[in-house]
Amino acid sequence: MNHGGAPSGWLEFSANLNPLGVPAPVRAAIARTTYDRYADLDGRAAEAHLAADAGVPSECVLLTAGATEAIRLVISALGPLTDGLVIVGPAYGEYARVATEREHRFVELSAIGPTFAPPAEAARAAILGRDALLMVCDPNNPTGQTLGPGGVEALVRGAGGHTVIDQSFAPFARWQPEASDLLAAGSVVLIRSLTKRNAIPGVRVGYVIAGPETIRTLRAGQDPWSVSAHGVAAAAATSWTLSSGERDTIVAWRERLAAAVAGCGLVALSSEANFLLVHAGGRAASLVRALAARSIAVRGCASFGLPEHIRLAVRPPAEQDALCAALAEVG
Numbered sequence: 482m483n484h485g486g487a488p489s490g491w492l493e494f495s496a497n498l499n500p501l502g503v504p505a506p507v508r509a510a511i512a513r514t515t516y517d518r519y520a521d522l523d524g525r526a527a528e529a530h531l532a533a534d535a536g537v538p539s540e541c542v543l544l545t546a547g548a549t550e551a552i553r554l555v556i557s558a559l560g561p562l563t564d565g566l567v568i569v570g571p572a573y574g575e576y577a578r579v580a581t582e583r584e585h586r587f588v589e590l591s592a593i594g595p596t597f598a599p600p601a602e603a604a605r606a607a608i609l610g611r612d613a614l615l616m617v618c619d620p621n622n623p624t625g626q627t628l629g630p631g632g633v634e635a636l637v638r639g640a641g642g643h644t645v646i647d648q649s650f651a652p653f654a655r656w657q658p659e660a661s662d663l664l665a666a667g668s669v670v671l672i673r674s675l676t677k678r679n680a681i682p683g684v685r686v687g688y689v690i691a692g693p694e695t696i697r698t699l700r701a702g703q704d705p706w707s708v709s710a711h712g713v714a715a716a717a718a719t720s721w722t723l724s725s726g727e728r729d730t731i732v733a734w735r736e737r738l739a740a741a742v743a744g745c746g747l748v749a750l751s752s753e754a755n756f757l758l759v760h761a762g763g764r765a766a767s768l769v770r771a772l773a774a775r776s777i778a779v780r781g782c783a784s785f786g787l788p789e790h791i792r793l794a795v796r797p798p799a800e801q802d803a804l805c806a807a808l809a810e811v812g
């Protein structure tokens with residue numbers, strides 16, 4: 482798996498991390514971590530903390546080594562119980578990769594440009610009366626689109642099978658469904674990366690929220706000690722939601738980036754995430770290369786089936802200005 486990451490010293494607009502950096506309590510917890518005893522790997526207190534933070538019982542949370550392990554566990558464990566997977570696209574490639582590896586049947590229902598509005602009705606229709614596993618990312622990577630206020634609840638209510646919502650970018654959106662409401666509405670599995678929220682890709686931690694029976698099934702499939710001591714410590718120091726001040730700053734930076742990009746003649750899709758999908762037409766690939774030649778990493782979206790788009794992470798204003806100067810240069 483090559484998920485890249487910009488070389489050191491580059492401007493990093495390709496990885497979708499919290500542009501405010503690692504929260505101080507998380508940084509301090511990681512710095513204090515001890516890792517010379519197996520007891521340091523005991524995730525129970527961290528799970529209880531995340532459960533209280535989400536307003537669900539402790540037995541509804543499973544700590545994982547990033548959302549990546551969560552995706553793998555969920556598709557591996559629940560996929561065989563169903564008639565197959567329905568993936569709402571364009572989607573993060575791991576869903577299809579794991580489904581293919583596990584030989585689960587899947588179909589992809591894709592949002593259509595230029596708006597990329599999530600095909601919620603089609604998704605509901607595809608799973609109605611079927612024992613399917615529906616995979617939705619909300620807000621979606623790479624489009625930044627969401628099902629809207631109340632949209633996740635509507636999708637989940639009365640759906641058959643399991644609905645998996647990858648919420649890895651939800652802290653950056655202006656609204657979020659309550660985990661407890663979703664659990665009450667149907668068979669829901671929430672996947673939450675702490676990588677993006679806390680800007681800690683090297684720590685590898687995330688979690689799943691689901692009903693107790695599903696959590697037991699997933700736990701049974703998990704490797705022992707898969708979450709490091711640093712991951713456990715970071716999780717125990719995290720709150721899922723950003724403060725309103727933090728969110729307002731990121732929203733303001735997102736709007737600033739969209740305006741800057743428009744000033745360079747490119748069209749950014751509206752987004753509720755910490756990144757923007759930008760239509761660059763036939764020059765998308767050459768733009769990625771030209772910026773790379775200037776030590777600026779942006780994400781080409783051909784692997785999402787969107788060869789005319791690039792994805793830009795929301796970064797602080799000074800970095801945005803450097804990106805814009807480079808964009809003006811490359812034309």
Ligand SMILES: Cc1ncc(COP(=O)(O)O)c(C=O)c1O
Nearest residue numbers: 547548549573622649674676687
């Ligand atoms: C939608 C989505 N889910 C999950 C992940 C993986 O997150 P983690 O680093 O926590 O494994 C990514 C990483 O880019 C992602 O885009």
